[in-house]
Amino acid sequence: MTAPARAQAHSGEPVLEIRGLRVDYGRGRKAVHAVIDTDLTLHRGEVVGLAGESGSGKSTLAYGATRLLRQPGFITGGSVLFRPDAQRPDLAIDILDATAEDLRRLRWRELSLVFQSAMNSLNPVLTVQAQLTDTLAAHLPNATRNERQERAVELLKLVGISADRLRSYPHELSGGMKQRVMIAMALALDPQVVIMDEPTTALDVVTQRQILQQVIELRDRLGFSVLFITHDLSLLLELADTIAIMYAGRIVESAPAQQLFRAPRHPYSAALLESFPSLHGERKVMTGIPGSPPDMQKLPAGCAFQPRCRYALTRCTQDVPELTAPAIDTDAHRRVACWLHDQAELPDELSRPEPNGEPRRMVVSAPVPGAPEPSGGPR
Amino acid sequence: MTNMTTGTPAVPASDRPQGAPVLEARGLTKHFRVRSRAVRGKARFRGIVHACEDVNLTLEAGRVTAVVGESGCGKTTLARMLARLVKPTRGEILLDGKPVPHGKLHEYRHRVQIVFQDPFASLNPIHSVRYHISRPLRIHHRARRNAEVNAAVEALLSRVKLDPPGQFADKLPHELSGGQRQRVAIARALAAGPTVLLADEPVSMLDVSIRLGVLNLLGELRDIEGLAILYVTHDIASARYFADTMTVMYAGRVVESGPSLEVTAHPAHPYTQLLLDAAPDPERAGPHVIEAKGSAPSLVTPPSGCRFHPRCPHAMPVCAEQQPPDISVGEGHVAACWLRHADYTYATDSPTPAGK
Numbered sequence: 114m115t116a117p118a119r120a121q122a123h124s125g126e127p128v129l130e131i132r133g134l135r136v137d138y139g140r141g142r143k144a145v146h147a148v149i150d151t152d153l154t155l156h157r158g159e160v161v162g163l164a165g166e167s168g169s170g171k172s173t174l175a176y177g178a179t180r181l182l183r184q185p186g187f188i189t190g191g192s193v194l195f196r197p198d199a200q201r202p203d204l205a206i207d208i209l210d211a212t213a214e215d216l217r218r219l220r221w222r223e224l225s226l227v228f229q230s231a232m233n234s235l236n237p238v239l240t241v242q243a244q245l246t247d248t249l250a251a252h253l254p255n256a257t258r259n260e261r262q263e264r265a266v267e268l269l270k271l272v273g274i275s276a277d278r279l280r281s282y283p284h285e286l287s288g289g290m291k292q293r294v295m296i297a298m299a300l301a302l303d304p305q306v307v308i309m310d311e312p313t314t315a316l317d318v319v320t321q322r323q324i325l326q327q328v329i330e331l332r333d334r335l336g337f338s339v340l341f342i343t344h345d346l347s348l349l350l351e352l353a354d355t356i357a358i359m360y361a362g363r364i365v366e367s368a369p370a371q372q373l374f375r376a377p378r379h380p381y382s383a384a385l386l387e388s389f390p391s392l393h394g395e396r397k398v399m400t401g402i403p404g405s406p407p408d409m410q411k412l413p414a415g416c417a418f419q420p421r422c423r424y425a426l427t428r429c430t431q432d433v434p435e436l437t438a439p440a441i442d443t444d445a446h447r448r449v450a451c452w453l454h455d456q457a458e459l460p461d462e463l464s465r466p467e468p469n470g471e472p473r474r475m476v477v478s479a480p481v482p483g484a485p486e487p488s489g490g491p492r
Numbered sequence: 493m494t495n496m497t498t499g500t501p502a503v504p505a506s507d508r509p510q511g512a513p514v515l516e517a518r519g520l521t522k523h524f525r526v527r528s529r530a531v532r533g534k535a536r537f538r539g540i541v542h543a544c545e546d547v548n549l550t551l552e553a554g555r556v557t558a559v560v561g562e563s564g565c566g567k568t569t570l571a572r573m574l575a576r577l578v579k580p581t582r583g584e585i586l587l588d589g590k591p592v593p594h595g596k597l598h599e600y601r602h603r604v605q606i607v608f609q610d611p612f613a614s615l616n617p618i619h620s621v622r623y624h625i626s627r628p629l630r631i632h633h634r635a636r637r638n639a640e641v642n643a644a645v646e647a648l649l650s651r652v653k654l655d656p657p658g659q660f661a662d663k664l665p666h667e668l669s670g671g672q673r674q675r676v677a678i679a680r681a682l683a684a685g686p687t688v689l690l691a692d693e694p695v696s697m698l699d700v701s702i703r704l705g706v707l708n709l710l711g712e713l714r715d716i717e718g719l720a721i722l723y724v725t726h727d728i729a730s731a732r733y734f735a736d737t738m739t740v741m742y743a744g745r746v747v748e749s750g751p752s753l754e755v756t757a758h759p760a761h762p763y764t765q766l767l768l769d770a771a772p773d774p775e776r777a778g779p780h781v782i783e784a785k786g787s788a789p790s791l792v793t794p795p796s797g798c799r800f801h802p803r804c805p806h807a808m809p810v811c812a813e814q815q816p817p818d819i820s821v822g823e824g825h826v827a828a829c830w831l832r833h834a835d836y837t838y839a840t841d842s843p844t845p846a847g848k
Contacts, residue, residue, distance in 0.1 A: 166699040287787050317562040322770040350774035374774050388700050390733030392773050401704030405669035
């Protein structure tokens with residue numbers, strides 16, 4: 114069974130625009146610049162994947178954009194525009210300027226999060242029901258107890274958990290079910306944007322696939338946008354519409370998923386793609402990327418990837434490249450931050466032609482609305 | 493690998509001249525006893541976790557054998573039993589074809605060394621790299637005088653590509669990156685002069701971009717020094733890349749084993765098919781071929797018969813009743829699945845069964 118053809122993956126209207134965001138850890142001269150001048154746009158109904166190694170600033174970007182950073186993290190610049198109404202694209206709220214009350218209204222109702230370890234995000238001494246209805250009570254004070262209860266059942270069904278699990282405590286659920294509960298909770302108020310920070314990293318591949326299929330299915334049904342943060346680029350290639358790759362606090366390349374996979378433009382993206390062994394074809398020697406990810410406290414001058422880059426030029430050690438449209442592409446959505454694209458000659462690896470035709474996305478089985486999880490049972 | 497008719501351990505496929513068996517597991521079984529404290533007079537619950545059941549495995553010189561499975565399938569328990577960190581409930585370990593005597597851990601550890609998953613936890617934060625590597629050198633009497641030890645430490649550091657060695661020897665673990673720490677852990681294992689290296693998820697804690705570097709290093713140790721390597725992993729793509737043979741475990745049992753390219757190209761057991769199907773794969777040609785129900789079972793009360801049968805889309809009545817025998821499905825390729833048994837019809841030519 115194949116998924117119904119998605120004629121249009123997303124409507125093209127931006128819902129969340131991150132512009133020039135800067136986040137530091139610490140103040141003054143010892144401050145570590147964790148996110149530097151980052152631009153990222155999330156369109157309605159779009160899944161944007163944000164990939165990067167640990168310490169590249171991908172989670173900091175998400176927490177900064179939602180004002181969830183804790184000390185010693187500080188936002189030192191930029192804006193995060195949220196456009197709540199599809200009909201009125203000129204109406205925008207800058208999350209970074211929002212008051213506490215604005216934020217309270219915005220969070221969860223419009224913009225929710227799923228964290229990495231569901232195991233630690235659920236309260237171990239409260240039942241699933243208590244935790245789901247708590248969220249509803251906080252944001253929908255006018256709803257009656259019964260309405261909240263009904264909505265909780267509905268939400269669990271949405272993520273494929275049978276209603277009898279409402280009375281369960283988190284320890285009675287498997288890791289996959291806990292993560293589903295977290296997703297249900299994130300969707301409780303029908304948000305427009307869901308940020309998922311490594312939601313499946315702690316799970317097994319089989320459970321991971323089930324949950325990701327569910328996310329895509331729900332996205333197709335409910336039309337929210339997803340910012341999906343992960344270190345696993347191979348996962349994003351199947352899941353995301355657009356992929357942004359972060360390295361040392363900056364986005365170094367962003368492109369539609371298939372374009373990035375078939376025709377990467379940044380040496381880091383190309384090398385990262387070469388770091389995932391394939392399940393098909395000849396077994397060939399792959400080298401990974403030499404060296405180690407940089408220490409954010411002492412970043413090299415110029416492009417941060419330059420010490421590990423096989424094509425590095427003298428210029429790369431002096432100036433930081435800007436994220437711009439590569440000269441060789443016609444696709445308006447591509448951005449790359451690399452000086453090589455100013456050169457007349459590009460390495461073959463970085464100048465492959467872009468693929469044509471339908472973008473390939475994760476294939477989802479036909480959705481069974483409200484189907485309970487097949488085997489269930491606490492582990 | 494057991495021979496299905498007689499139940500005696502089968503000789504591994506002899507098409508590999510360099511593959512002399514070094515370390516063998518025969519019927520290795522580990523049951524952990526668990527209990528929970530009484531709550532308000534309710535009975536104490538006693539149970540047995542069937543972590544590893546009747547596992548046969550052969551590690552050969554100059555070959556990498558991967559053990560692949562999800563968390564909780566018993567793969568780490570198996571590695572720990574082979575390292576003799578955990579005592580098997582049943583079964584025996586053979587080194588060079590001879591049963592390993594009780595005790596004599598010192599001699600055993602000289603031959604068999606382990607590299608752990610987390611290089612942030614397996615190195616002592618207050619000791620230098622030099623200390624970490626010199627301890628096994630002294631303990632196993634491979635170097636005595638200080639000058640000898642220092643020379644050996646530097647030689648080991650260059651063997652794991654930490655160049656220049658002088659620069660790394662006096663560093664503390666926190667001054668190193670994850671990949672460098674794991675290389676120190678490998679150098680420490682090599683310091684004992686082993687013939688067998690057990691690597692328990694050696695790269696899963698490392699950044700994606702440096703994983704292949706560490707795997708390639710282990711590959712070199714296999715090719716140049718003829719080490720027998722056990723590679724425990726949950727990542728079937730890296731096992732395909734790196735390992736010569738592959739053993740797939742599910743819920744404490746081996747479900748399939750064989751040459752790694754063969755197993756990934758023609759998976760014979762539905763669980764292997766599921767694992768391959770679920771792995772992220774940008775090159776995937778079509779829709780998913782297998783839909784499994786539920787999640788991995790409790791190992792306190794494992795399912796009867798084949799442990800995968802409650803989730804298997806092809807399950808037959810016999811699967812719930814009897815543990816399937818190991819059935820040969822190709823050269824050196826064995827699957828423990830009733831679907832492959834001669835008494836049950838199955839289209840053996842299609843790698844992935846269509847329909848139910």
